[in-house]
Amino acid sequence: MTLHLAKEYINVMEILVSEEVEKQLKKCPTTMLPYIRKTDLETYALNRLPCLYASSQEGLERQTYIGRKKYRSQVKIAVMQAIAAVQRDPIRKSTPLLSPEELEYQNILIQALESIPNHSHLRQTVVRALRQAVAAENSSRETTANRSISVTKNDSITVSRTASRSSKHSPKHAWTAQTYLS
Structure with missing residues (x-):
């Protein structure tokens, strides 16, 4: 698309x-x-x-x-x-589309990470730096939307954006948009 x-x-x-x-x-x-x-x-x-x-x-x-x-x-x-x-159905699961800026950000990350060999020390360092950057960005946000980066055992990387809805009357419900990199 x-x-x-x-x-x-x-x-x-x-x-x-x-x-x-x-x-x-x-x-x-x-x-x-x-x-x-x-x-x-x-x-x-x-x-x-x-x-x-x-x-x-x-x-x-x-x-x-x-x-x-x-x-x-x-x-x-x-x-x-x-x-x-x-x-x-107010608490249904819903995965928001990424904005054009987030898609561009995601594509840059994909290109950068694809150029680094799996299981390498450099890749681990880059992922750690990305996690820190995302954590810093999330802590400065006033919204309930957060981004995260995780790495699986086979070195595939997940970049996700999660937003949650909660109120004093109901538990927290979340939806996630994810991209997988390997």
Whole structure:
């Protein structure tokens, strides 16, 4: 799968859905908010709505007008359905996609580590340094998302990002995105 970092077009429906999600989340009970990821709501709703692509300012204005006029009620219903779906299963396992920056970071790590022979002292030193760097970054974060690096017996390396949801009413639940290097 290829991610395009710079797009020359936009799906206006994404904007409309994001606005509606924000609006409806303000009405949600605060006890539910720790269990709701905006991304889950937006993708759930977008998968039930038509696309409205634009590649110019005029197209953006036109598609926004069409979206607000023709699809307003459908957007509202799709977001309500998304919230209901998330509320039915608030602690499900979910593996977030890596951001373009994290993918680039990961690719650089893969290239660097692939150039170092397995079971070598240098590889162990690099992995140790990476672990220290990730630990330092995690300790400076204000979010509950953390990265980790682990090495298996056969020298394959796992780079992972874990985020957790917890509240005073429920135990901690986590999801992890992982990449394996060997």
